[in-house]
Amino acid sequence: MVLLRLDSHALSRSRFALSPLAETLGAAIALSRPCTDPWLAPWHARHQAAFRAVLDADPFARGMVALIGSTKYLPDHVSLSPPDGMRTRLHDELAQMALVPDQALGKSLRLAVEASWERHDLGAWLTGRNWAARTAKLFQRLWDTHLAADWPRRRALLERDVSYRAGLLAAYGWPRAVERMNRHSAWVGADAIRFSNRPGHDRVVGPQGMLFVPYTRAARGSWLCEAPGLPYALVYPARGTGDRPSVRPGTRDQALARLLGTGRAAILRALERPATSSELAAELDLSLGTVGGHLAVLREADLVVGERTGRRVVYRRTDAGEVLATGATAMPDTGTPLGGRPDGR
Template sequence: MVLLRLSPMALSRSRFALSPLAETLGSMSVLTKPCSDPWLAPWYTRHRDPFLAVLDADPFAKGLVELIGSTKYLPGFVTLPPSGGMRTALADELGPVAAAPDAAVRADLEAAVAHSWKRHDLEWLTGHGWGARTAGLFRYTWEAHIRPDWPRRRALLERDVSHRAGLLAAYGWPRALQQMNRRSAWVGADAIRFSDQPGPDRVVGGDGMLFVPVCVTSGTWLSEEQPARYALVYPARGSAAAATGRPEPAHALERLIGTGRAAVLHELERPATSTELALHFGQSLGTVGGHLAVLRDAGLISGTRAGRRVVYRRTGAGDVLAGRPEP
């Protein structure tokens, strides 16, 4: 069992972050396999064939992506913790990737081959400058396949962070970590269980742990940078539910408060900002803001300011009206 041990200072400084690099890494693996996530299905249909065509034309890119998608050890030079918090930019993350020396890249790839459930060779690892070539592949994948979908994805990721930040403020880190992935759990007073597999414990440095959501429902990995920086990458909650998992509002509720307001009230089972709701429904901020104002005046929702953002959530009365029984 692998434990991440945190001192009181590390625990107090732990926080959430976003990583376009991690989002791109997970998405590349998704595009090479059958898609099981309804929320990503339209994007997958549009982008899979063009992405595979690029891989077929470049043995280095194809070998690297196939290895990443079939190993229990992701190469360390492409899984560094993000450094920009919630505003991390891909260009900042790709700098260290491009600068990785060939010897370090080869060592990481050999370790990935050793931990793969498929047979691989490294015959495609020819020439030199492998870090820079990898950074180029990630840059292309981001620009061609991820960035056009980033506003929708970012809204989902920020919504996950808002939800977990609320749990953190109310109940502490153990509750915020619940259901982050199938394996992680709080252990005792100062440790996070990352894996059930045998392995050495890690001691998180004084800057704390980073928790990084991605839109890939099966993506979970530990990012590490010496001397003691760690980030736990985990699947954002709610992507499948956002696509197909929630029932349509009851017709009686629609007739009572209107179709648009009923949909917003149901969607606020998970807290969200007006911008996140507008992106989810494909409506203007003015339209969503009008619905929120009416629901708030009726006492069905409340808003809590978090910096420049206002996060809306259902009240007890809103839960009852939306169909959730009172506790």
């Protein structure tokens, strides 16, 4: 079991952050693998051709993406802590990435190869110099092609997750705020977060605190960013998806709409991640009164429940609502964790 140990100073200075770099990393990993998530299928299909064209034209890009998509140890240069909290820009993260020297990067890549479940020949593609700068250029291209146009919507989804957890923090403290950030995360004792159930050494978080960074669930898993001089950052999948689900004839979504009505079905689907009525109204482009009326019906049917966190009421699906919306009896598994230090691996 891997624990992140935080003293009182670390707790008081821990905070949430956003990372376009983490979003790009998650998208690259998702596009490098077959799509098994129906929520992501439309996005995955739209971007596959352009993604493959980039990899086919550049052996370095192909080798780097293949490695980060098939290892339990993400190379350090792609898993750096965001430098500016909620205002972090990709430009600044890539500038930070480009500074990693080849010697350090080579060592990190070899560790990633050792932790991979596939065979990799670094010598076949790790040629030339300035590998970190070349990776930064690749990530910029992936961002421009696959994410930039959709970033405002994705950012809103991530901010909604942060808002929800910040409300839990204000009302109940860090133990509730970190609950279910990944499959194993939980507060342990008086001063520690359980990051993983797997064997590994504990980390001691210093007085600068640590960052909690959501990303849309284009990939699955969570990872720990750690580098000298930077705070630890736990990157975790926000509850929700990286693409708008479409309602197709004959799908479960269409059947749900016939059963509950289009508006109530949309709200139940949107509550894959807890939200306030105002957040639901903004996301679904509905009036606040309409959302309130639908929520009242869903509450009476015991499909959703509202919990007060500070001055806000945050709605979530009940177990019955989860079954009706997804057919699952528990929150969907976020998959095998990834990681710069993935679940301590």
